[in-house]
Amino acid sequence: MNIFAAEASLETLLMDYPAFAQAKKQIMHNLQLYQETGVVRHLLVTGESGAGKTTMAEMLEADHPMVITPEATYRPVLLVNLSGHTTIKSIAADILDKLGVQKRNESIGHSTTQIVRLIGHCQIQLVLLDEVQHVLEKGADRTHYQIADWLKSLIDGCRIPFVLFGMPNTVSLLSINEQLRRRFLQIHRLEITEYGGYSKERVGLELFKSMLDHQQLTLLVDSWADLARRLAFASDMRISYLKTLAVKALLVTHQEARQTIDYGVLERAFTMLWPSGTNALNPFSDSFCWRELKQTEELFAPAAMAPKTRRRGKA
Structure with a gap:
């Protein structure tokens, strides 16, 4: 393929x-x-x-x-x-x-x-x-x-x-x-939720692993718990971002002619997803800041609050 x-x-x-x-x-x-x-x-x-x-x-x-x-x-x-x-x-x-x-x-x-x-x-x-x-x-x-x-x-x-x-x-x-x-x-x-005794982070990890398994790509990490936490920061537990990260990781493996994915591949994939996501702002970097990326102009910064809808009487 x-x-x-x-x-x-x-x-x-x-x-x-x-x-x-x-x-x-x-x-x-x-x-x-x-x-x-x-x-x-x-x-x-x-x-x-x-x-x-x-x-x-x-x-x-x-x-x-x-x-x-x-x-x-x-x-x-x-x-x-x-x-x-x-x-x-x-x-x-x-x-x-x-x-x-x-x-x-x-x-x-x-x-x-x-x-x-x-x-x-x-x-x-x-x-x-x-x-x-x-x-x-x-x-x-x-x-x-x-x-x-x-x-x-x-x-x-x-x-x-x-x-x-x-x-x-x-x-x-x-x-x-x-x-x-x-x-x-x-x-x-x-949305990603706790299920069958698994935490949200673990469910997200299993979902991400299933995407890579579909492409016969192998994850090489020392700790699944650590990867699950990093994926949570990298995706904000949103399915679309997990999928986009998997696609970017696939592209990196193709560029580098490899079938394995480690933190280095994921770090480069995340930068493809969000060009500003380097060093302390990259969840797969050794220097990651270990916080949600929701500050102004960051990947998951909240959108401006929409005006509240006024409630009307019964129909």
């Missing part, structure tokens, strides 16, 4: 880590509960970019393919990726596009009725809405409230399980509308 294929393989590697598996299991439970009893439960899945939200949604859709018969088209799972500049009309248009509707009425009420009717006609049993954080990116609080209220009405009209996927800030959408919040009492966060 050449370096480009290897890099692409690692970038697209499915990381079935504990939180990912638990969220997917809960979605399947909700779907089966509905199929067996008609009981409807909804779920919000949040995670940083690269945590696997879209991968999970696409897996669920692929596992429940569309069935076309002479009489009708059936699709057990409907996955809709929300476009940017999200409004009620754009969400409705995204859903109708996925349902194959090209000619649409401009009326929101008509579009909503059409969505509910088609979801029933196609015997859809689960709706997945991805990139829901777009709802919060534009518009004022009143716009967000109106979208939340419309989603609540759409979900009630469809009477089937919904799963919302979005960045961590998506949870604030639920606080805008109390009735929507009550429908999404189940929330799963795709």
Whole structure:
């Protein structure tokens, strides 16, 4: 495998880590509960970019393919990726596009009725809405409230399980509308957590090792505990940064024609990830400062605080 294929393989590697598996299991439970009893439960899945939200949604859709018969088209799972500049009309248009509707009425009420009717006609049993954080990116609080209220009405009209996927800030959408919040009492966060008696750092280490194992690369370190701690500082326990570090380490091994990874390789890989990460600011350096890299202009410095969303009354 050449370096480009290897890099692409690692970038697209499915990381079935504990939180990912638990969220997917809960979605399947909700779907089966509905199929067996008609009981409807909804779920919000949040995670940083690269945590696997879209991968999970696409897996669920692929596992429940569309069935076309002479009489009708059936699709057990409907996955809709929300476009940017999200409004009620754009969400409705995204859903109708996925349902194959090209000619649409401009009326929101008509579009909503059409969505509910088609979801029933196609015997859809689960709706997945991805990139829901777009709802919060534009518009004022009143716009967000109106979208939340419309989603609540759409979900009630469809009477089937919904799963919302979005960045961590998506949870604030639920606080805008109390009735929507009550429908999404189940929330799963795709992040590295303690699991099976392992610390967060150890779970992160095992995830990183699995990425390198996929490329048949061998880690050469004296202490797994020490490496786990250094990886925590280098990634801030974010899955996307662990993956990026693994990709950079792969590139270093290719440049140096080697199959083993030691602290020297990881130090160079981290500098590729963050050019300012040298010496005391490089977790794999002997002179590392042993603190989180969250000071001003450092890799994990907190973003400027967003204005708080004002909570409105009940719908």
